[in-house]
Amino acid sequence: MSEELSEILENAESAIADRNSDLTRSLCEGLHPADLAELYEDQDAGTRRFLVDTLGSEAFTEVLAQIPDTLVEETLDQFQPDEQREMLEAIPDDDLVDILQDVSESKRKDFIELLDEEQQDNTRTLLRYGEDTAGGRMTTQVARIRETMSVKDAIDHLRPDLESTETMARIFVVDENERLIGKIRLRDLAFNPWDTLIRDVLTEDDQSILASADQEEAANMLSRYDLVLLPVVDESNRLLGVITADDAIEIIEEESTEDMEKAAGISGEQSEESYLNTALYTHFRRRAGWLLILALLAILSGFVMMRFEQTLIDVYLLSLFLPMVVAAGGNTGGQASTMVIRAMALGELDREDTGRVIWKELRLGILLGGLLAVFIGIVAVFGPPAFGFSLPGNISFAKFGLTVAIALGAQVATSTVIGAMLPIGARAIKLDPAVIAAPAITTVVDVSGMVIYFTVARSILSL
Amino acid sequence: MSEELSEILENAESAIADRNSDLTRSLCEGLHPADLAELYEDQDAGTRRFLVDTLGSEAFTEVLAQIPDTLVEETLDQFQPDEQREMLEAIPDDDLVDILQDVSESKRKDFIELLDEEQQDNTRTLLRYGEDTAGGRMTTQVARIRETMSVKDAIDHLRPDLESTETMARIFVVDENERLIGKIRLRDLAFNPWDTLIRDVLTEDDQSILASADQEEAANMLSRYDLVLLPVVDESNRLLGVITADDAIEIIEEESTEDMEKAAGISGEQSEESYLNTALYTHFRRRAGWLLILALLAILSGFVMMRFEQTLIDVYLLSLFLPMVVAAGGNTGGQASTMVIRAMALGELDREDTGRVIWKELRLGILLGGLLAVFIGIVAVFGPPAFGFSLPGNISFAKFGLTVAIALGAQVATSTVIGAMLPIGARAIKLDPAVIAAPAITTVVDVSGMVIYFTVARSILSL
Incomplete structure (x- = not known):
């Protein structure tokens, strides 16, 4: 945003706060509808009313298409039917359809009837296409x-x-x-x-x-x-x-935001409002669902941990590397799923590429697992004795390091493949691949990581 | 991709495999440069040579701007200097600059000298702007x-x-x-x-x-x-x-991909090649860095776990909910950071909004933490006895459930705020907010989650 624009917006904010109609009008007159829409959206209901009264229907015609869904009906309702007609008739038909999709059904009918016959027909035709289709x-x-x-x-x-x-x-x-x-x-x-x-x-x-x-x-x-x-x-x-x-830009921005949010376990339609203007309850509702499901699923990891409690008590040094082995799976699985989901969104992966993707991720998983196994394995052999930790008499630090290395390598390799396969699997059963959130993959590989770690430990350390 | 196009591409693939020059030429002639570029990019070096020889410099002029960096020099090198001149002179100047940025420095000098004087000056001027600036x-x-x-x-x-x-x-x-x-x-x-x-x-x-x-x-x-x-x-x-x-579309797609990759702990410049055409080693290099750093950091969680080993041995049922409390922090922290990073990328958050963001996320964290605390607290009171688990004599399931609930609530609330603050902090010290990857947040709140869980348990269960 240019400094000049910031200054105009700041002055407009104070003119609006002072309810100074003339100054507000002269400051807002030169604003681009997108900037005016943002200014409007940031006000409380009373101040929005003041802006509508002060600036009038002409100024709000182009603003209508730029404000969030939830404000469209409220804003239109403050104008007289003949002003509403003028506003709606002046809006390009694709924006008009967007606006009509945002208002209640009874209002939609009323608004359409304000239009001339040709526009009525045209609008009804366009409304028949789904909101997310090329026709819409x-x-x-x-x-x-x-x-x-x-x-x-x-x-x-x-x-x-x-x-x-x-x-x-x-x-x-x-x-x-x-x-x-x-x-x-x-x-x-x-x-x-x-x-x-x-x-x-x-x-x-x-x-x-x-x-x-x-x-x-x-x-x-x-x-x-x-x-x-x-x-x-x-x-x-x-x-x-x-x-x-410019429609394409909007579509791509919306879809990217949705994909990022889905990847973080945030559900539901992306809010049209900005982050700060979205109600607390809306944020809450979009985040709570996955959190609850994942919390319940994570208790599975707890079952595995309890099941192997004795192993942990026998060689309590195993705790030192347990969170690391588990977390490495989540990290690598999240990377793999992100790469695959993004490649799918950009239209790079066809159904026939499944084999190539899995083959690529399998090799990558083995390479990444190998690297981490060698590196952290060495840490596990030399680190704990340096910190004064000890092992039960019959277990050498070499064996202990080997345990950590093998478990870590196996965990990273399987998690990478799981991370790549889950979105592909989702698509195969006609789910949106992006819905396989990174947290979901983390939860899955948390469980597998614990099983791998303790099983490897028991077998190598003969517990 | 339309069926017709898929069919042409399939036929072209076989004509190319058969080294049938005439058929290849007639099939490729009608292709859009973007489709021809993809076809070309998917071939091995020998086949790429065949395509260059068969289709000639004119067909490759527009293709040049659409193929990955790594292939540009190889492709140009197969033409004679006068063909190179014709190709380079016919390319729009913004694409030409992109291409010249992709070749080695000595080649760049050679190629620029092929151009006429006016184009030389123009190109040198454009090359002075950074690749990621409006001028570039x-x-x-x-x-x-x-x-x-x-x-x-x-x-x-x-x-x-x-x-x-x-x-x-x-x-x-x-x-x-x-x-x-x-x-x-x-x-x-x-x-x-x-x-x-x-x-x-x-x-x-x-x-x-x-x-x-x-x-x-x-x-x-x-x-x-x-x-x-x-x-x-x-x-x-x-x-x-x-x-x-259409430049804007490209920029937005690139930046979205980069942000998503960064959020998953994938480092470095986004590869221009498609996922499948990117070399295994490139994938490996981009993912290995964060994995290693995070693996080392995750050992900190291990230290905390070892420190509280006795608590875990005293009330071994605590293991059942430990992974869940820890993971809930990662999930909620990841959600908060994603929302904040995306809002920043869309230009919604100014520096002055920091207070409002933290206030919003604090309330959200308390709400989400409260919801999970009540829900999972009830599970913790009634679940374990139903599965036949027992507690040491002096501890009631009510107290145990209270421990899980308070720890989970505190973990979710603090993680939400941490998740929102890390990208804001990164921007304050001039780092790209997106670089605060979700895995990094998970690693941080893994540690805090263990500390919270065991501290709450010790105090409520008087251990």
């Missing part, structure tokens, strides 16, 4: 022309919708059944003689996506092929709308 | 005009560079010192009478970024303000170039 994200306000037009025809054809068309960077060429044939760039219109035929400048376009496809797939295509716009079509290749690069 | 990411191939021009003048002025200008969606208006005044949209040229003055259609532009700013800041601005292009300027507001929305 697209705008229908796309520039479309016929291949039989000349440059002059195309300019005349596009002129009436000049301001309502979301983007003109690409103009799509369709046949008489609205089927997508190709595209031209706006510069092809601007820089060619007016009698040039569209047919002669168009590029055939094979990059498009079905309206029913997942929004993440659309974002990945825009990213992979460095597209400005991705056309959205139906099963008959009829052009329905476009997804823009 | 921008393209200088930006459409720029003067405010005194008419629409006709502007069209004539822009026409010679029509094909080399990366994007014309926004055309920037500069004064005689190249200082940024504003911008127009290409549609303002296409749809206005030729004698319209640029001055009358321009929008003053206050969205720009310094060349020295971090690329992540540039991506966040493009995302926040839904921009198609973000102009990059120097300290005197002179227009140097632009960053495009």
Whole structure:
């Protein structure tokens, strides 16, 4: 954020606190809707009311699409029906659909009825697509022309919708059944003689996506092929709308946040509000579920520990390395699952790659386990005597070090493979791989780590 | 990936395996450079050579910018100097700089000298900006005009560079010192009478970024303000170039991947290669560092456990809940750090918000700790007797349950606050917050959890 902007926002905050309408208006007038939305979102209900009254419907039209779900209805409700109509009609159709998805069902019906008939139809069609599909994200306000037009025809054809068309960077060429044939760039219109035929400048376009496809797939295509716009079509290749690069940015940010949160065992939809503006209860609800489940599962590790209590009492030095062996599994399993989950999210791993992934992680697990085994094994042989710890008479520190090394190596190798396999397994049974949270993997390999450690100890130390 | 594309790629794979040049050429001709790059990247060195020989320099020009760092030099080396010149001259300057950053220093010098003088100067200037800055990411191939021009003048002025200008969606208006005044949209040229003055259609532009700013800041601005292009300027507001929305997508994907990897204790730069194509040794190197450090730190937990060995022997049922109390801290600390790190990455948390974050996480920690304490406390009172476990005569299950509950509550509350504070602390000492990996937090709260558990047990159970 630039210093200038910070200063304006600070001054606006005090003007708002003083309920100084004129100053508030003059300070907020120049703000970008995104900044105004953040300012608005940070206020309490009374102050939000003051802002709505002071700035009016025009200022809030673009703000509406930028504020969190929970504030949309409250904000719209403070305007008169004719103001609401003006606001809703001025919002691009993809944002309008987002907004309508955020309000209660009865309100949605009321709001849609405020629109003119064409917009009503269009909105109802868009609302039919799932929120997370390409269709649910697209705008229908796309520039479309016929291949039989000349440059002059195309300019005349596009002129009436000049301001309502979301983007003109690409103009799509369709046949008489609205089927997508190709595209031209706006510069092809601007820089060619007016009698040039569209047919002669168009590029055939094979990059498009079905309206029913997942929004993440659309974002990945825009990213992979460095597209400005991705056309959205139906099963008959009829052009329905476009997804823009800034939609792709939003989709990718949302999906990344969700994946990170899932990986940390935070459940539910990512909150649209910022961290600080999300209610305490919402944070609580999203975190409590996994914590409870994992706490119950972790009691399994306790059972294993009790089962091997005597081993621990016989060679109490085993406690020194027990937490380390167990934790190393969680760490390495978490690394492996993160790599695999991320590669899946970026579309790098197909189902046929499963064997290659497991083979790679198996070798990696053996390498990492080997490294740790050698390193910590040496620590286990020479460390404890240096600190004055002792072992029962019949056990040498060499044997003890060997125990720690073998257990650690085995734990790291198995945990790496388990960490890689769990997300692959999740996908195979149609679960989101990211839902296999690192804490879940840690809990699983905590149990296996204890079993490995004590079993190796008993066998090598003949307990 | 569409079925059609998968089929072409499959057929191409077999044509390549058969060393069938004609079939390979005809199948690869229609491929998008991004798809051809992936196909190329998946082959062994001999096959890559075959592809280079078969498809030639023209096909590889656009592919160069899409293949991993490690293959760029090898690929370029297979062409003759005059082919290299043609390839390098045809690549947009931001991609060219990326490519030159990937080759050895001596080669870089050779390649730059192949370019014409203007491109040499331009490239050397761009190479001076850091790889992760706005300047290092921008393209200088930006459409720029003067405010005194008419629409006709502007069209004539822009026409010679029509094909080399990366994007014309926004055309920037500069004064005689190249200082940024504003911008127009290409549609303002296409749809206005030729004698319209640029001055009358321009929008003053206050969205720009310094060349020295971090690329992540540039991506966040493009995302926040839904921009198609973000102009990059120097300290005197002179227009140097632009960053495009598809650059922003790339930056956001890279940074998200890096943050996720860091959060899992995977160190070093994110590999440009895909997961499967990254060498085993590279994976190994990136994961081994943290694993070793954390393994050594985890021995601290072992020290604590040994120190309290007698407590464990006195009330051996304490083992049943020890792993759970310890793990709950790691889980809740990991959740808190993930939320805070992500909020920081999205630019939501300023330095002044530190107090609010800690206050929020403290209350959350107490709520989550309270919930788990009540729930697992009840399990601890009624569970063990149901399974036939017993306690030393002087200790009741009620007291035992109280011990588990208090220890768990305290562990969860402190871990939540620690998890939130570590990334904030990291930023305060100018470290990347994301580097405070979840495994590191787990290791820290493993130690504190053991201390809390045994201290609470000793005091409540009077051991």
